Amino acid sequence: MRADRLLSLLLLLQNRGRMTAPELAAELEVSVRTVYRDVEALGASGVPVRADRGPAGGYRLMDGYRTRLTGLTDAEAGSLFLAGAPGPARDLGLGAVLATARLKLEAALPAAGADRARLVQDRFHLDAPAWFRDADPVPHLAAAARAVWEQRVVRAEYRRWSGEPVRRELHPLGIVLKGGIWYLVAAADGGPRTYRVSRFLAVAETGAAFERPPGFDLAAHWEASARRLEAALHQDTARLRISPRARRLLPMQFGTAGVRALEGAGPPDGEGWVEVALPVESRAVAVGDLLRLGAEAEVLGPPELRAAVAEAVRELAELYGGGGGGRGGGGPGAVPEGRRTRSSDLPSD
Structure with a gap:
């Protein structure tokens, strides 16, 4: 492991020029003391590392020195498909391998190509997890x-x-x-x-x-x-009459199903409302999903779904109109007891 770290340190100095010990420590995810020891080890092995003193100082390689140890190992080559996703690479146990592979690629590129690669890295970032949700713990x-x-x-x-x-x-x-x-x-x-x-x-x-x-x-x-x-998952199709605002909300709340529903929408009426056919999950899940559209959508059918939404609305009116609350258990209009099925929760076993 130390040999890999020494090579990474050498390639950092070659690719980026002068770097301070704290900067190197941050890149290599080690302590500053470890950087000092590694620099000494590189010098003892014949690598011409120079230490510049003062506020603008740091470590650098002697002018003109370049290593040719830039060949990728099988593991490094295999990690490159995750080059734009360092977080997932770390999750898979490939963080250090990917970092070394990227440094080797930078070292092997001509100066203009290396600069371009760093520019892309500075301006593109992939954040895989969904909004407002912590990533699952995945110890295995x-x-x-x-x-x-x-x-x-x-x-x-x-x-x-x-x-x-x-x-x-x-x-x-x-x-x-x-x-x-x-x-x-x-x-x-x-x-x-x-x-x-x-x-x-x-x-x-x-x-x-x-x-x-x-x-x-x-x-x-x-x-x-x-x-x-x-x-x-889509066990039924809801026929809805939706407002212009709901037309903007449908793709955000229902994803691809919402987009497809809008593509098949009928002509707008005088107030801009349109009728759409939206695939929905079980009735209990559909009621909760459709209530998120509030008064911007009217369920036209099937009759059972319309009745279920109307009942949930009546219970909500009783809860808030009665001024009392006190019924506990999450409130009417919420999905009834039982599990909400979601595609992210349903592996095939």
């Missing part, structure tokens, strides 16, 4: 990822959405990051299944290797699974 992500890289069979204990723990022997095929949530795609019981990584209670390698299914395409599998899940 690195173990699952390692099993994917090395094609190793694992024994896993997993908590289903119902809370029931199950044990599985898995052949890990791939890792997916969707909306800030990590998923493991693994072969089990004869076919690929999807597992939310935060629900793993234990992941242990068996030592056995496995062969990937011939022709398995992770991206194609994920897209097909997502479409099946969307079809399973």
Whole structure:
């Protein structure tokens, strides 16, 4: 590990010029004292590191010196697909490897290319998690990822959405990051299944290797699974009459389903309201979702859904009009007891 750090320190000085010990420590995620020791080690090995004193001082390489130790290892090359996502790279245990790979690439590029690469890095950042939600704790992500890289069979204990723990022997095929949530795609019981990584209670390698299914395409599998899940979740279609303001809210609150509903909207009436057909989940979930549109939407059908929304509105009027509250338990109009199903909560096992 120290050899990798020494190479990273050398490449930092080569790529960026003079750097102070605190700057180097921040880049390498070590203490300043460790930087002092590493600089001494580089000097002892023949690398011409110069220390400039004073307020504008720091460490630099002797003019004209360049290392040719810029070849990428297999792990570094494999980490480059995460170059724009340092957070996920750290989650996968590839943070240090990715940092070294980027430094090697900078060192190998001509000056103009290296400057351009740094410009892109300064002006582009990918933040994977969704807004206003902390990322799931994923203590077993690195173990699952390692099993994917090395094609190793694992024994896993997993908590289903119902809370029931199950044990599985898995052949890990791939890792997916969707909306800030990590998923493991693994072969089990004869076919690929999807597992939310935060629900793993234990992941242990068996030592056995496995062969990937011939022709398995992770991206194609994920897209097909997502479409099946969307079809399973959308159990009905609500006919709505919505205001101009609700037309702006629909894509934000219902995502792709809202966009598609607007694309098929009927002509606006004299007040700008339009009729749309919106795919919805179970009736209990749909009531809560549609109430978020408030008075900007009227449910026209199906009759059962219209009646359920009307009942929730009556209960809300009683709660707020009666001036009392006191009914507890989260209030009328909220989704009834029972689980709200969401695509992010529903792996296939």
